[in-house]
Amino acid sequence: MRLERLRIRGLRCLAEADIELGEGIHAFVGANGAGKTSVLEAAFLLSHGRSFRAGAKDVLLQRGASALSVFGEIRHEDGRIGRVGLGREGARWEARLDGRTASLGEVVSECAVVCFEPGSHAxxxxxxxxxxxxxxxxxxxxxxxxxxxxxxxxxxxxxxxxxxxxxxxxxxxxxxxxxxxxxxxxxxxxxxxxxxxxxxxxxxxxxxxxxxxxxxxxxxxxxxxxxxxxxxxxxxxxxxxxxxxxxxxxxxxxxxxxxxxxxxxxxxxxxxxxxxxxxxxxxxxxxxxxxxxxxGEWPIVCLDDLASELDLAHQTAVVGQLTGVGAQVLVTGTELPAPLQGLSAHVFHVEQGKVAAPAIITA
Ligand SMILES: Nc1ncnc2c1ncn2[C@@H]1O[C@H](COP(=O)(O)OP(=O)(O)OP(=O)(O)O)[C@@H](O)[C@H]1O
Ligand SMILES: [Mg+2]
The missing domain is CATH 1.20.1050.90 (RecF/RecN/SMC, N-terminal domain)
Structure with missing residues (x-):
């Protein structure tokens, strides 16, 4: 499966981001604190109903904002599209699937994300x-x-x-x-x-x-x-x-x-x-x-801060494994991780909570 679109409102420093995604590798690149991990957090939220970072789900809400929402359009291997959403308006969380109110279980079963991040050793x-x-x-x-x-x-x-x-x-x-x-x-x-x-x-x-x-x-x-x-x-x-x-x-x-x-x-x-x-x-x-x-389809794979977590040989091995099977991969880094250089990828620059349109690099 792959995310074709990820729309984020009011999540941490991301006031508003509308991200179009394609096949294969997507790299989110930018300075510390720019909002890269928050993009992965949004995808993970749709698949787990919580963040991978410590703290209550409510800390995700942008300070000063009254609402938070994440919408994802997911294309499955068989061509079917699922529209999933999770949001908080006031004190209430609401889950949506294909335009109707749904249970969290329904949303989570539609969208599968696995995420490797600095806290994963836990x-x-x-x-x-x-x-x-x-x-x-x-x-x-x-x-x-x-x-x-x-x-x-x-x-x-x-x-x-x-x-x-x-x-x-x-x-x-x-x-x-x-x-x-x-x-x-x-x-x-x-x-x-x-x-x-x-x-x-x-x-x-x-x-x-x-x-x-x-x-x-x-x-x-x-x-x-x-x-x-x-x-x-x-x-x-x-x-x-x-x-x-x-x-x-x-x-x-x-x-x-x-x-x-x-x-x-x-x-x-x-x-x-x-x-x-x-x-x-x-x-x-x-x-x-x-x-x-x-x-019959790969989940979406997120690798947060890949380059600071693993040595180059291991980064290369992981990227090689995932591109070989055709999984959609979302990677973050302060720079484009070395193993991605020379591969086709969608590169998004993230700066102070803004995600720029991607530059597509081809091998
Ligand atoms: N609830 C919140 N409201 C507003 N801003 C927040 C909130 N929670 C965190 N932030 C800020 O949002 C930004 C989110 O950072 P994020 O972790 O996504 O950055 P990053 O690009 O992954 O950085 P790094 O390279 O350091 O990992 C940080 O600047 C952080 O201070
Ligand atoms: Mg980060």
Whole structure:
């Protein structure tokens, strides 16, 4: 799929930008603080309903502005065009699809963006939540049932947690009904995640192996969030007293995690910062490749600050991989990244929140 048009209003320093995009590589070039990352953030917002940068979604709203909106026109491999939008007017966020009000889930399932950016190493070195989000984004796109199960689980989790916080004077039947719901939805989510990781694993071997061959074979480990060999319902019932003392649910799919280790770097602490980044990049590329295999089209790939994140050989390898498969790629940099010189690309200059019409360079 590719974005043919990206229209941004009131997002950070971008008061108004209307960007037409084509096939292949797009480079957004300009000084620090010009608004390059914000362009990628807009695309990412349409595919995730949030930013990849820290902070609440509301910090995206341009200071002093009352509304924010991002619209994207997406051309799919089969020629179909999807029009997606996400905006905030006053205190309310609204999602739109093909001219009508839609759910965030509908917008997100229409538009797929994977983004490698300076914070991406958190996928390897950061909190488990980051890794669950990555996993669930992938599962969401290949398993139709996932969103429903995930919503059921979140609702039941919230209910059980509020019972836990009442301090124990609650009839056990009340716990039982939410625990049954948690267990059913949770077992389903776990099964979908497991299936997804099985599909992802050969892609990870290829993408990470290609970026970090010196570290040897990789091993993917997954922890589902409660002890193996036991049903989630049974574990929740057993844990109830302990959870009452803690005031929240300590076991379940919301505690799942996964990790990657290498033959030559069995512990995460063995990895350099650059190796963490390359591992994270490999994970994102693997997810994009699996998406392509399942859906018949590549997601849009964003690479923020490529040149400051990776050495030249790795930049070249990534760009080569992505142009080879025909993905639409959006790259940012203070200058045109070296591996793009000599390739065909659309180059946009970004200056103080303004995105200029592109210069098209051809190889
Ligand atoms: N809510 C906001 N309202 C207005 N301006 C904002 C807001 N949030 C951030 N900014 C400003 O918008 C600009 C956005 O910068 P962005 O991160 O997109 O720049 P960049 O071109 O990627 O820079 P760098 O090369 O440093 O990564 C910055 O100048 C920042 O100070
Ligand atoms: Mg930036």
């Amino acid at each position: 996928l390897i070195a950061g909190a488990a939540e980051e890794r669950r989000r990555y996993l669930d984004w992938g599962v969401f796109h290949v398993e139709h049932e996932f969103l429903l199960a995930w919503r059921r689980y979140q609702r039941a989790l919230k209910q059980r947690n509020s019972l836990l916080r009442t301090g124990g004077a609650v009839a056990p039947e009340l716990f039982q009904s939410w625990e049954a719901e948690l267990s059913q939805a949770g077992e389903r989510i776990h099964a979908m995640r497991l299936r997804y990781l099985d599909l992802l694993s050969p892609h990870l071997e290829r993408t990470i192996g290609g970026l970090l061959p010196e570290l040897g074979a990789i091993q993917l480990r997954y922890r589902r969030g409660w002890p193996e060999e036991r049903g989630l319902g049974e574990v929740l019932a057993d844990q109830r007293d302990r959870d009452l003392a803690r005031g929240h649910t300590t076991q379940g799919v919301h505690r799942a995690d996964w990790s990657i280790s290498f033959e030559q770097a069995p512990l995460r602490e063995h990895l350099s910062r650059g190796q963490e980044k390359l591992t994270a990049l490999g994970c994102l590329l693997a997810q994009a490749a699996l998406f392509a295999g399942q859906k």
